Amino acid sequence: MQLHVITDGKSTMEELSKKIADIHHQVDFIHIREKQRTATEIVGLVTGLINNGIPPKKLIINDRVDVAHVLNVGGVQLAYHSLEVSEVRRFFPELKVGRSVHSLEEGLQAEREGADFVIYGHIYRTDSKPGIAPQGLQKLRETTRVLDIPVIAIGGIIPENVSEVLATGARGVAVMSGIFSSPDYKKAVIAYRSQAKEEVL
Numbered sequence: 001m002q003l004h005v006i007t008d009g010k011s012t013m014e015e016l017s018k019k020i021a022d023i024h025h026q027v028d029f030i031h032i033r034e035k036q037r038t039a040t041e042i043v044g045l046v047t048g049l050i051n052n053g054i055p056p057k058k059l060i061i062n063d064r065v066d067v068a069h070v071l072n073v074g075g076v077q078l079a080y081h082s083l084e085v086s087e088v089r090r091f092f093p094e095l096k097v098g099r100s101v102h103s104l105e106e107g108l109q110a111e112r113e114g115a116d117f118v119i120y121g122h123i124y125r126t127d128s129k130p131g132i133a134p135q136g137l138q139k140l141r142e143t144t145r146v147l148d149i150p151v152i153a154i155g156g157i158i159p160e161n162v163s164e165v166l167a168t169g170a171r172g173v174a175v176m177s178g179i180f181s182s183p184d185y186k187k188a189v190i191a192y193r194s195q196a197k198e199e200v201l
């Protein structure tokens with residue numbers, strides 16, 4: 001199982017730096033999703049993380065392809081409002097490209113354009129996506145069956161539902177509030193990790 005963690009956009013830069021430094025050994029990918037932050041702030045955060053020994057290849061920048069490129073990190077996570085997967089593939093071939101999708105059709109499109117993986121959601125009801133109906137496990141299963149690239153499940157994932165999510169064929173889970181909003185985030189990350197028997201990348 002791949003364990004992706006996603007920053008919540010609510011923590012201070014200091015809190016994020018500390019939390020990420022504390023948990024990075026337990027996770028495969030850390031998505032920096034700080035939509036209200038400037039490029040300069042994200043560069044400052046990520047440079048600090050790298051200087052503190054967090055492997056750059058584990059870091060994925062949400063949306064900001066330019067920032068990911070300048071920082072020479074592992075990759076970028078694209079949303080519907082981001083540059084297209086094919087454009088990023090063409091101009092930034094060194095970046096791993098993830099695409100956030102909400103249907104099988106979007107997943108197929110991302111795969112055709114050359115995405116390395118998709119994040120599919122949201123699976124369960126979550127306060128992080130208020131007022132939008134969840135996709136549920138059946139649609140996730142359909143998507144994992146059809147796509148060849150890894151499908152990572154997101155949205156309302158808690159340690160107790162990881163095994164049923166993985167049983168759909170999902171290759172991993174992505175977690176935001178379950179880790180970054182947890183008062184004991186170190187314990188939380190271990191609870192997720194213990195659902196996965198494979199080695200961390």
Ligand SMILES: Cc1nc(C(=O)O)sc1CCOP(=O)(O)O
Nearest residue numbers: 121122126128155156175176177
């Ligand atoms: C950032 C994000 N993207 C989603 C999608 O469906 O694309 S759901 C989501 C939030 C996930 O948060 P939590 O782990 O707190 O439920």
